[in-house]
Amino acid sequence: MNRVLENGRRGALASLPMIIGGAPFGLLFGSLASANDLSIGFAIAMSSIVFAGSAQFVAIGLIAADAPLWIIVTTTFVVNLRHILYAADFVRFVKHLPLPLRTIMAFGLTDETYAAVRPMYDRGVVSLSNGHQVYLGSFLAFYTMWNITTIIGALAGEYIPGISEWGLEFAMVATFIGIVTPYLKSTPYWGAFAVALMASVVFRDLPNNTGLIAATVLAVITGIILERHTRTEHAYA
Amino acid sequence: MPNTYFTLIIIGMFVVTFGIRFVLFASAHKAVMPKWLESGLKYVPVSVLTAIIAPMSVTDDSGLNLAISNPWFVGALTAFLVGLIFKHQLLTICVGVATFFITKLLTGN
Numbered sequence: 001m002n003r004v005l006e007n008g009r010r011g012a013l014a015s016l017p018m019i020i021g022g023a024p025f026g027l028l029f030g031s032l033a034s035a036n037d038l039s040i041g042f043a044i045a046m047s048s049i050v051f052a053g054s055a056q057f058v059a060i061g062l063i064a065a066d067a068p069l070w071i072i073v074t075t076t077f078v079v080n081l082r083h084i085l086y087a088a089d090f091v092r093f094v095k096h097l098p099l100p101l102r103t104i105m106a107f108g109l110t111d112e113t114y115a116a117v118r119p120m121y122d123r124g125v126v127s128l129s130n131g132h133q134v135y136l137g138s139f140l141a142f143y144t145m146w147n148i149t150t151i152i153g154a155l156a157g158e159y160i161p162g163i164s165e166w167g168l169e170f171a172m173v174a175t176f177i178g179i180v181t182p183y184l185k186s187t188p189y190w191g192a193f194a195v196a197l198m199a200s201v202v203f204r205d206l207p208n209n210t211g212l213i214a215a216t217v218l219a220v221i222t223g224i225i226l227e228r229h230t231r232t233e234h235a236y237a
Numbered sequence: 238m239p240n241t242y243f244t245l246i247i248i249g250m251f252v253v254t255f256g257i258r259f260v261l262f263a264s265a266h267k268a269v270m271p272k273w274l275e276s277g278l279k280y281v282p283v284s285v286l287t288a289i290i291a292p293m294s295v296t297d298d299s300g301l302n303l304a305i306s307n308p309w310f311v312g313a314l315t316a317f318l319v320g321l322i323f324k325h326q327l328l329t330i331c332v333g334v335a336t337f338f339i340t341k342l343l344t345g346n
Contacts, residue, residue, distance in 0.1 A: 017330050042243050050250040059250060069242065073249035080254050085285060087261040088270075089278040095265040106259035111289065118282050167341055170309065173293060174316045174333030176286040181320025181329065183283045192280045193287050200288035201295060215288040216281070223280030224273065 007130045011117060011137030018112040019145045021171030022053070026146050029056055030153020036064050040154040047150040051143065053110065054209065055079040078208045085216060086114040093121060093131055101132060108139030112172075119179050187230055192223035306344045312337030 026047070033043035038060070046056050055076045062072045086109055094102050117135045120126040126134050183189045196219035203211030261268065270278075294313035296302060303310055316333025323329070340346075 038243075042247070045247045046250070049247055050254055052250070052254045055250065055254065059246065063246070069245050069249060072246055073253055076250045077253040077257070080257050082285060083254075083257050084261065085278075085281050087258055088274075089281040091261050091265045091268055091270070092275070094262055095268065097265075099263070102262040102265060103259065106262040107255055109258040109262075115282070115286055122279075122282075167308065167337060169293075170312055170337045171330070171334055173290045173309070173313055174330045174337070175326075176290045177313060177316040177320050177333060178326035178329035180283050180286050181317060182324045182326075184321065188280065189283055192284050196284045196287035197291045197295075200291045201301070204292040204296060212285070212288050216285045219284035219288065220277055220280045223284070224277040227276075 003130070004133050007126075007133035008137030008140070010126075011113075011134035011139075012141035014116040014120065014134070015112055015138040015141050017171045017175040018116065019142060021169050021173075021175070022112060022142070023145055023149050024166065024168045025053060025057075026149025027153035027156070029053075029060070030150040031156055032057070032060050032153075033150075034154045034156075036060055038063065040151070043150055043154045044147065047147050048143075050076075051107065051110070051146065052076070052080055053146075058208065075208055078210060082111075082209060082213050082216065083109055085213075085220075086111075086118075090114070090118065093128060096128060097132055105132060105135060105139070108136070108143065110139075110142060112142050113138045115176060115179055119182075123182070188223040188226040191226040192219040195219040195222040306340075306346055308337050308340035308344065308346055311340045 029047065030040075030043050033046070034040065046059070050056060058075055058079055059072050062075060087106070090109070094105060097105075113135060116138045117126070117131065120134060121131060180193065184193060196215050199215035199218050200212060203214050205211070206214070290313070294309050297307065297309070305311055312333050315336040316329050319332045320326075320329040
C-alpha cells in the first residue's frame, strides 16, 4: 500500500508545475461561468463530469451565444480530438490492466497527465507494473485542483481582474519544454519537433484546435519518414 | 433557458469527451496496431507538446514576435537551451520561469 501511495505522490509531484500553471484557468472558468449567469452547480458539473479544460471555455462561449446543443457537442468533440492520439500512444502501457482501471485512466487522460507521465516510461522511471499508480496520482492531483479552483472562481462571482495576464501559464510552457528537450537526440525527433513548431504557428488561427491536430499529425509523419530514411542509409553504409 | 438544456450539455459533452479518451483503452487488451503506426506513435509526445506551446512562445496578437522584449519568447528560448544542454527537467522549468518573469518585469510586457 505504501508503494502505491509513494507512486501516486510521484505522479502528483511531476504534475505540480502544470497544476500551478492550470490553476488560473480553473479560477477563470468558474468566474466566467458565473459572469455568464450560469449556476455554480453547472460550473462544478462541467469540471467534475466533463473535465476538459479548453472545451469547457469554448462551451461557455457557445452558451453565451445561444448555440444549439448539437453545435456545443460537436465542437467539444473536435476540440478534444487530440486526446485520441494520446490514447493511441498510451494503449501499450495499459493493455495489461483490468477494464475498470482503464476506464478511470481514460477519464483522466488530459494534456497535463499525458505530458507528465508518458515521458516517464521513456526515461525508465516508471514501468508497466507501477506506471498506472503514478498516472492516477497525477490525475487525482490535477482533478482536485481543477474542481477546487472552479468552485473558488464561481464563488468569487465576478471576473477576477487580469488573472490571465499574470503569466502563470508560462509554467506549462516551461514544463513542456523540459519534457520535450531530452527527446531531441536524433534526426527523426528533431524533424518532428521542427515541423510541429512551424506548422502549429502557421495553423494557429484554425478553429477549435484543428490546427494543433494537423500540426501534430504532420510532425508524427515527419518522424516516421525520417526514421525510415535514416534506417535505409544505415543499411547501405 | 430550461434546465434540460444545461443537463443535456453536460451529458453530451461528457459522452464525446470520455468517448474519445476511452474508445482505444476499452479494447486495449485485444487491439493490434500495425507495426509502423505503433512505432510512429512514439513521436506523439514531442509533436503534440511542441504544437501546444509553440504558438504561445513565438507569436502574440500581432503575429510572429521574436523580440527580446517578448517574455514568452525569451523565457521559452532560454528554457529550450537549458533543456538541450543540461537535460534536467526541474532546472529547465525553474530557469525558464525565472527568465520569463524577469523579462516581464524589466519590459513591462
